[in-house]
Amino acid sequence: MDRPVALVTAPFRGPGLDRLGEVADVVLDPWIDHSPMRLYNVEQLAERIDGEGASIVVCEADVCAGPVFDRALLAVGSTRGDPTNVDIPAATAAGIPVLHAPGRNADGVAELTLALMLAASRHLLPADVDVRRGDVFKDGTIPYQRFRAWEINGRVAGLVGLGAVGRAFRWRLEGLGMRVLAYDPYAEDANASLDEVLAQADVVSLHAAVTPETAGMIGAAQFDQMKHGVVFVNAAREVLHDRAALTAALQSGKVAAAGLDHFTGEMLPADDPLIALPNVVLTPHIGGATYNTEENHSRMIADDVVRLLAGETPAHIANPEVLE
Template sequence: MPTTVLAAGDHFVLPWLLADAVRAESGDDVTIRELTLPWPHTPFGRVAEVDEASGTEDELIEALAGARICVTQMAPLTEKVLDACPDLELFCVSRGGPVNANIEAATRHGVAVTFAPGRNAAATAEHTIALILAAARRIPDLHSDLRAGTWRGDYYAYENCGIEIDGSTVGLIGFGAIGRRVAAALTALGATVLVHDPYVTDDAVAGVATKVTLDELLSRSRIVSLHARVTDETKGMIGAEQIAAVPRGSVLVNCARGALVDDDAVVEALASGRLYGAGFDVFAAEPIPPGDPLLTAPNVVITPHVAGASRQVAHKAAQIVAADVGRYLRGEPLAHCANPELQRRRVG
């Protein structure tokens, strides 16, 4: 009898993308029903005890009736959902981390949770480079001025000129899938790349970067780009003290998470000239509220948390989780399991 799978997509990772990817992996072994969640037309948020989720517990419970597997990006896997869906065995989250899943509760209920690391690495790396270039050369300001009828020839004045990547030292805080791609691109553009990441070895960065302490990275880097996850150790890791340590006229870029940075310190540094420019795709509060000082800060380039938004990402996300659905149905080990103790129990 075919396994029932719920493809709980949204308006980015579309339900049919998930469904087609699962069929390609599993063929006639599955029956698929689809659910469309409202993200990104409605911002994600906290649902019960999980973060960055879309939709409601009740609609998910109704859609999951009789389903053994759910593939999704944003659906909330909560204690209430798990209690109401005893047939559920596998919950696949098509994003870099399963923040919308209660892993502890899933483990207690015997539900394996998988995720899709690296799905948006290329897109986010490209967006990072775009923000570096835009902030370092003040491209958005020049574009707006020219469209308004002002020819800004004064940007040839030395004090107004930006900086090149070629010959600059760029510091990357975090060296995961995204950081490695950014480092490779920067090296190709002629930069000297420094990396601070306590979880990687010198050998892991060899050939594209040099591993250093955070203090050394800040003191040497004309461009600093953040690629770390938010933990108790990294929350607020870039504040007034750290910004004061960078060379005057540097550029700060954040395509990771807003909680890594003290935005007020950035605004002050932009106003004083300590920072030449900044590029942010993420913010402490999202959507960024009206009146936030970053909205009117000088020489800042801001985008609404879209670094990982490309059509290729949606396809990659669906393919990564669908591959684990295929493995699960064939009795093979899961590639990206967030609660591997269940996998060991199952395989054993």
């Protein structure tokens, strides 16, 4: 049997790349290495599959749908935790397994969440601005006066959602001496209700998946339940909280500081009131932007391709019914 050709348009590196190369001829052309950014539409991706003679496709940003599934593919691998870039029903109808990489970025997102929490709670951004402007001693004050804060050791962190990222964040917080309350109705090791988290936490951090149940779950009423001077962090999805309600809470001092890594539409309008607030740290959805994340998803997808080619059941398959 000829070795299959694997067209990989996702970032792919480390032992996972070597592992995939043991069972397939790899054509590696990650979208992320192109400047300006290159994304295939479904017709272009199908043409590239034909041109390479590929029977395995591994993608991250490219959408796999339509004519892609008219090809005789052995598998499609989405390097995302949730393979939202793949038309799962179409793949299933075509009998094509869809592999994915749940939890691939848990540590990366947990680290950025920690960075946002510390940067927000210790006023790092306004302190940095003062140094750069040569305005350290302003309005008759010294930095020690303006930037005092509570240490996190001994404080209470409240997590909303206890999936892979929530768990990765929890042990980091515990290692720093925080007491952690976690709310998740689907996690057996959650130890608090949402009301308890909101009322007791000095830091509230969102880690829930977006569902009809969780969308908009933190609004004005929930901010009112929080302790005065709470630090709020959301490195998951902005749709979990109400931006206007958060802005009002930041302006009033109810929320002392916030760290945010996601905005609906992936952009925050330049005239949004959050932009002008010195007590909020804003990052452009970079929680999972680590080389380790790429190594993790490479290993997970490669291992499952090896299993699939050996007639074994992949560990992470979105449509296992195609193997029946």
